[in-house]
Amino acid sequence: xxxxVTIRPISERGSLANAIVDTLVHRIGKDEQAARPHDWLxxxxxxxxxxxxxxxxxxxxxxxxxGAKRVYYLSLEFLIGRLLRDTLSNLxxxxxxxxxxxxxxxxxxxxxxxxxxxxxxxxxxxxLAACFMESLATLDLPAYGYGIRYVNGMFRQRIDDGWQxxxxxxxxxxxxxxxxxxxxSAYFVGFGGEVTGNENGQVHWKPAEAVxxxxxxxxxxxxxxxxxxxxxxxxARAFDPIKxxxxxxxxxxxxLAAQTRAETLVRVLYPADSNAAGQELRLRQxxxxxxxxxxxxxxxxxxxxxDIRTLPDKAAIQLNDTHPAVSVAELMRLLLDHHDLxxxxxxxxxxATFGYTNHTLLPEALESWxxxxxxxxxxxxxxxxxxxNAKLLKEAxxxxxxxxxxxxxxxxxxxxxxxxxxxxxxxxxxxxxVNGVAALHTDLMKQTVFADLHRLYPDRINNKTxxxxxxxxxxxxxxxxxxxxxxxxxxxxxxxxxALSALAPLAEDAGFRDRFAAVKRAxxxxxxxxxxxxxxxxxxxxxxxxxxxxxxxxxxxQLLNLIETVVLYDQIRNHPERDWTPRVKLFAGKAASSYHNxxxxxxxxxxxxxxVNADPAIGGLLKVAxxxxxxxxxxxxxxxxxxxxxxxxxxxxxxxxxxxxxxALNGALTIGTxxxxxxxxxxxxxxxxxxxxxxxxxxVAAKRAGGYVPxxxxxxxRDLAQALDxxxxxxxxxxxxxxxxxxxxxxxxxDWFMVAADFDAYAAAQRQVDGRWADRAGWGRSAIxxxxxxxxxxxxxTIADYAREIWGxx
Ligand SMILES: *Cc1c(COP(=O)(O)O)cnc(C)c1O
Numbered sequence: 001x002x003x004x005v006t007i008r009p010i011s012e013r014g015s016l017a018n019a020i021v022d023t024l025v026h027r028i029g030k031d032e033q034a035a036r037p038h039d040w041l042x043x044x045x046x047x048x049x050x051x052x053x054x055x056x057x058x059x060x061x062x063x064x065x066x067g068a069k070r071v072y073y074l075s076l077e078f079l080i081g082r083l084l085r086d087t088l089s090n091l092x093x094x095x096x097x098x099x100x101x102x103x104x105x106x107x108x109x110x111x112x113x114x115x116x117x118x119x120x121x122x123x124x125x126x127x128l129a130a131c132f133m134e135s136l137a138t139l140d141l142p143a144y145g146y147g148i149r150y151v152n153g154m155f156r157q158r159i160d161d162g163w164q165x166x167x168x169x170x171x172x173x174x175x176x177x178x179x180x181x182x183x184x185s186a187y188f189v190g191f192g193g194e195v196t197g198n199e200n201g202q203v204h205w206k207p208a209e210a211v212x213x214x215x216x217x218x219x220x221x222x223x224x225x226x227x228x229x230x231x232x233x234x235x236a237r238a239f240d241p242i243k244x245x246x247x248x249x250x251x252x253x254x255x256l257a258a259q260t261r262a263e264t265l266v267r268v269l270y271p272a273d274s275n276a277a278g279q280e281l282r283l284r285q286x287x288x289x290x291x292x293x294x295x296x297x298x299x300x301x302x303x304x305x306x307d308i309r310t311l312p313d314k315a316a317i318q319l320n321d322t323h324p325a326v327s328v329a330e331l332m333r334l335l336l337d338h339h340d341l342x343x344x345x346x347x348x349x350x351x352a353t354f355g356y357t358n359h360t361l362l363p364e365a366l367e368s369w370x371x372x373x374x375x376x377x378x379x380x381x382x383x384x385x386x387x388x389n390a391k392l393l394k395e396a397x398x399x400x401x402x403x404x405x406x407x408x409x410x411x412x413x414x415x416x417x418x419x420x421x422x423x424x425x426x427x428x429x430x431x432x433x434v435n436g437v438a439a440l441h442t443d444l445m446k447q448t449v450f451a452d453l454h455r456l457y458p459d460r461i462n463n464k465t466x467x468x469x470x471x472x473x474x475x476x477x478x479x480x481x482x483x484x485x486x487x488x489x490x491x492x493x494x495x496x497x498x499a500l501s502a503l504a505p506l507a508e509d510a511g512f513r514d515r516f517a518a519v520k521r522a523x524x525x526x527x528x529x530x531x532x533x534x535x536x537x538x539x540x541x542x543x544x545x546x547x548x549x550x551x552x553x554x555x556x557x558q559l560l561n562l563i564e565t566v567v568l569y570d571q572i573r574n575h576p577e578r579d580w581t582p583r584v585k586l587f588a589g590k591a592a593s594s595y596h597n598x599x600x601x602x603x604x605x606x607x608x609x610x611x612v613n614a615d616p617a618i619g620g621l622l623k624v625a626x627x628x629x630x631x632x633x634x635x636x637x638x639x640x641x642x643x644x645x646x647x648x649x650x651x652x653x654x655x656x657x658x659x660x661x662x663x664a665l666n667g668a669l670t671i672g673t674x675x676x677x678x679x680x681x682x683x684x685x686x687x688x689x690x691x692x693x694x695x696x697x698x699x700v701a702a703k704r705a706g707g708y709v710p711x712x713x714x715x716x717x718r719d720l721a722q723a724l725d726x727x728x729x730x731x732x733x734x735x736x737x738x739x740x741x742x743x744x745x746x747x748x749x750x751d752w753f754m755v756a757a758d759f760d761a762y763a764a765a766q767r768q769v770d771g772r773w774a775d776r777a778g779w780g781r782s783a784i785x786x787x788x789x790x791x792x793x794x795x796x797x798t799i800a801d802y803a804r805e806i807w808g809x810x
Contacts, residue, residue, distance in 0.1 A: 007032050007105045016100035020047045032104065038174045040104075041084070041111040044097065045177040048087055052219050056228035063142035064304060069313065069809050071136060071143040072297055074327060075320035076286065077126030077269065078133070078147045078231060079154075081472075081632025082115040083178055083218075086134070089476050091225045116171040117631045119154040120147065120233075120269060122590075123551045124466075124658050125359050127632065128437075128795075129320055131469040131658070135795040137222025137229045138471075141809055146293035146324075148285060149179075149216045149233035152268045157590050157629045162606030166593050168268075178218050179233075185215035187295045189236075189288050195380050203337050205380040211236045211262040213292030223471055223495070234292045236262040283326075283369055283377060290327040298334050308339045312352035316807035319356045319431070322367045322423035328354060328430030329381040332388070337380070343387065355806045356427040356434050357464070359655050361441070361449055362555070368420035371413065385412055385421060392429050396456050409452040428453050428460070433806045435464045438656035438677040440697060464802055465680055466656040467795035470497040473662045478640040480519040481666065485787070488512060497665075497791035504788040513780035520643070520667060520783070527641035537613065537625045543582035544773055547663070548646035549630055549638055552591040552598040555653040559601055559743075560755045561585070561646055564763050565608055565624060566723040566732075572618045581770040584623045586638065588630035600743050602626060607732040607739075635659075640666045643783075644769060647672035648762065650753045652697030654678075661793040667783040669772070671765055673758070677793070684789045689782040691772075693765035694758040703757060710751035713759070720759045 010018060024035055024043035035043070063070065088094040098108040121127060129145065136143040155166040190207025197203050218231040238258035247255035270282050294317075301311050319325055328350060335346035360366070375382040389412040396402050396410050412429065414420040428434050428450060436442030442463035446454045454461055475482050475494065485493060488506050492499040506512040524541040531537050539545075548561050565585050572580055587605045591598030609624035627634065645663030647654075647670050654676035664670060664681055671691045672678040682690050695703065714721050728744035730737025747756055772779050803810035 008103045013103045014100055016047075016096060017103040019050075020044060020100060020104065023047050023050075037111055037114055040101070040106045041114055042175065042177045044101065044108075044111060045084060045115075048084070048091070048093070048097065049178065049219070051091065051093070052087070052221060052225075052228055055221075055225060056219050056230075059142070059227045059229065067305070067314070068142050069807070070300075070315055071141055071803070071807050071809060072293070072315060072317045073129060073132060073136070073143060073145045073320060074290065074293055074317060074324035075126070075129040075145065075147050076289065076323035077121030077320075078118070078129045078145060078233070079121030079123070079126030079632060080118045080130040080133075080231075081636070082112065082117055084115050085112050085476055086472055087221050090134075090221045090223050090471060116174070117633050118171055119156075119169050119631050120150050122154060122269065124656070125321060128466055128658060130632075131467065131472070131795040132799060133220045133229065133231055134222065134469045134471060135467070135799040137220050137227045138224075138469075138796060139799055139803065139810075140222065140227045141229075141799070141803060142227075143229045145220070145229075145231040146289065146296075147231070147233050148266055148269075148289045149235045150266055150269050151263070154269055154631075155590070155593065159602070159606060159626065159628045162603045162610070162626075164591055164599050164602045176216075179216045180218075182215040182217055185232075185296065187213045187292045189213050189291045191284065191287070191377050193379065195383060203380065203383075205333075205337070209261075210239065211265065211288065212239055213288060215292075215296070232293075232296070234266070234289050236265040236288060238262040280373060280377070283373065286323050287326050287330075287378060287381075290324045291330050293324070294327050294330045294334065298331070308335065308341070309345075309349065311349055315353055316809065317354050318802070318806070319354060319427055321357060321359045322427050325356070325367070325423040325427040325430075326378070326381060328426055329378075329384045329388070332384050333380055336384075343391075347388070347391065350430055351432050354427075354431040355802075356431040358424065358434060358436055358441075358445055358450075361444055361655070362653065363449075366449065367423040368414055369423070371419040371421055374421045382421075385426065388426070388429060389413060399456060402452070402456065406452040406455070410456060424449065425453065428457075432460070433462060434460050435462050435802075435806065436655065437464065437466045438680060439463050439465060440652075440674075440679050441655040441676060444652060444697065462805065464798055464806070465677055465793070466658050466661070467793050467798035468658050468661045468665070469795050470665065470791070472636070473639065474665050477636040478519075478523065478666050480522055481516075481640065481787070484515055484519050493791065497794035497796065500788050500791040502788075503784060507781045507784040507788065510777065513777065513784065516667065516784055517776070517780050520641070523641040524643075527637055530637060531625060531627065535625065535627065537623070539584050539623055539625070540582055540620065543584045543621075543623070544643045544769070545584050545586065545641055546644040546646065546769075547586045547638055547642040547668070548648075549586070549588040549627075549635060550657075550659050551630075552589040552601055553595075554597055554601075554753050555650050557648050557650060557753055557755060557758075558587060558589070558605065560648055560758065560762055561587075562601070562604055562608055563720065563723050563727070563755070563759065564766055565612070565622070566726060567719045567763060568766070569608075569612050569615075569618065569622055570723065570726070572621050573615070576617065576619060576621075580621045581773050582621050584625070586625055586627060586642075588627040588634060588638065590630055597743060597746070600740070604727070604732065604740060604743070611732050635662070639663055639668075642666070642668040643773075643779075644668060645670045645672070647675070647678050648694075648758075649673060649675045650758075651675040651695055651700050653753075661790060664786045664790045665793070667787045669769070669779070669782055669786060671762075671769060681790065681793070684792055685782075685786050686789070689785045689789075691765050691769055693761040695754060695761075700754055703754065704752075708751070708754070708757065710756045711748050713751075713756040714748065717756070717760050719763065720756060 023046045133145045152168045156169045158165045190210040192208035193206045195205045213234045216233045220229045241259045243255045335341045412425045436445045489502040528539040605626040639662045645668040647660040651673045657676040673694045724744050727740045733739040
């Protein structure tokens with residue numbers, strides 16, 4: 001904040017301003033003069049939280065009184081980002097709070113910017129969980145999100161000399177005024193030890209160690225404050241925080257060992273995108289939060305409804321990928337060992353309660369745990385997995401046409417090589433619904449990983465195409481466009497994103513197109529200014545802003561984009577006289593810390609940027625920037641400023657994508673493959689308003705099966721071969737000419753992600769983009785039609801589909 005500030009005397013302030021000051025004094029312990037920006041932020045959040053609490057308790061009471069069925073969304077990740085702007089906007093109190101703060105000499109926008117991002121997720125899967133929580137509250141559905149309160153969450157990315165450096169994210173450094181610690185909601189979670197049985201068949205698991213899971217609740221406010229739900233995140237503590245005997249005997253570190261071990265559980269999220277982190281700690285984390293959540297759900301059910309047998313009528317538990325799949329065995333354990341149900345009845349209750357969402361078909365990302373590890377950590381669950389498996393395989397063997405190969409694929413235990421527990425099979429077997437996240441992905445699930453389980457249970461797999469919340473990804477991140485749309489078609493879209501379709505006729509209105517373009521340009525100017533301040537790069541807001549922001553992964557093919565950038569750079573250098581379309585290529589994304597090639601791609605983006613941006617021969621026609629530390633808040637700045645959305649994954653590999661939806665909603669055209677939800681985006685916006693290129697999923701599979709020779713593809717494309725030569729020979733890395741030799745050699749040797757096979761089609765598609773851009777009216781029409789036609793990708797629609805077809809709550 002800029003001193004000196006003008007603070008109005010108390011008598012001239014409104015009651016809200018005085019309430020904020022009151023909170024500042026009594027909760028933060030500072031007065032107006034001593035308060036620093038973080039103190040104002042905390043005081044504002046606590047004041048806003050006060051407004052929510054009563055609605056929150058009302059929401060809970062009403063659900064209780066109605067005996068309503070509740071939805072439980074279990075996810076190892078919740079990528080929620082900042083909450084202040086979102087909460088104020090959903091409460092429609094932004095103006096009021098801004099005015100109150102202004103009376104105190106505080107700028108709301110400035111304190112919003114210092115709120116840390118709650119980065120409790122890697123990427124799309126975690127962001128989906130956050131959008132779902134907001135839509136559940138918006139649709140007035142009683143729901144709880146369950147996850148882990150990571151102290152450091154996802155790492156913070158710094159770029160040093162072009163390389164990614166991982167730093168701990170310290171989002172809790174100033175405390176977290178949103179949350180309530182619920183000391184009374186604590187559960188015992190055990191690990192290891194042994195299982196004994198008595199003559200009555202009663203089983204007793206005596207864990208060797210245990211921690212206590214403690215709940216932290218964050219309110220989630222739906223649109224128009226209609227309902228407030230709870231995001232319950234678990235922290236861990238030792239039962240005995242300090243062993244006094246050890247401490248007094250001089251072993252000060254040993255005395256605190258149990259507490260340290262407990263804290264380790266909730267320290268960080270493994271930044272594994274699609275290479276399963278094999279760490280024992282990750283399995284511990286998964287069991288820790290699954291067990292606490294299932295215990296909490298069962299406790300609540302018995303408290304409210306008495307009879308555990310009615311659980312499926314009153315609770316729908318959705319497993320967000322396989323990370324919480326051990327919940328299936330945990331619920332079985334509670335039903336058998338604590339509630340004394342018989343196995344078959346317990347199994348029916350379990351299946352009727354769980355739904356499972358699959359997020360990936362990549363074999364390396366399908367979680368499985370070495371059997372000895374699973375057995376050592378969770379001996380009782382191991383027994384239950386065997387018992388479930390016996391039942392499953394017995395059922396399968398009775399079915400015609402299920403041979404030994406199919407039995408081996410269905411089994412919960414992978415017997416090939418080192419024996420492993422397959423979490424996807426456990427989740428599939430233990431759920432009444434198994435859904436994919438886009439139509440193509442769901443089809444591929446049936447054909448590939450779950451082909452045999454699908455034959456056994458043909459009604460179980462269904463599709464629920466992902467969505468995004470239009471509040472955060474349109475109203476809040478793009479207020480200019482939102483105001484223009486309101487001017488054009490009224491307010492109906494604010495409650496129903498599909499009402500955006502009324503915009504379509506305005507695509508023909510030249511005046512509206514100009515205003516639409518002016519909003520986009522203003523967003524680009526704002527982003528350019530932010531990037532100039534943040535990283536010293538100068539961008540021309542009249543260039544095409546071509547944006548690829550997402551986790552760095554070979555299947556997402558940032559490398560394809562970078563090679564095309566190198567080709568374009570070379571062409572502009574050689575023919576500066578031609579009529580080039582000015583372009584800004586923006587990249588952002590984190591690479592998993594152990595993923596060598598992904599980190600090399602970040603370095604390449606920075607090496608290419610350094611060379612291109614400094615070359616006077618191209619007259620500024622091409623600019624490249626890699627923006628550090630991609631997170632929700634950065635996405636909120638970049639998405640509204642994009643003209644072109646890069647969704648160029650190898651077909652068949654991106655389950656859905658949600659970044660693609662955010663860009664289209666904000667009026668960017670997509671350049672993309674027929675992958676994930678791109679297919680459905682094309683269906684909605686129409687062929688003329690999207691640029692599709694490249695191999696289809698079927699063609700990719702056929703090529704892989706039929707001996708694809710990447711060298712031939714490279715040699716057929718002069719541009720590609722030259723660009724690869726340049727990269728491999730050190731044109732962009734004169735300080736270390738061999739830096740990219742291995743990366744390029746990988747393309748010659750196997751090119752698993754078909755970069756070479758798709759290169760020419762991609763480059764041609766980019767030149768088609770240039771042509772469309774030159775036709776300003778045509779581009780404007782397409783941009784408006786993107787916004788108009790993607791309301792279907794609202795997470796409100798997705799959640800309504802889950803609610804009706806999986807959870808039975810609508
Ligand atoms: C939307 C979003 C994602 C997912 O992006 P994809 O392009 O679908 O991979 C990842 N991270 C953040 C911060 C997001 O906002």
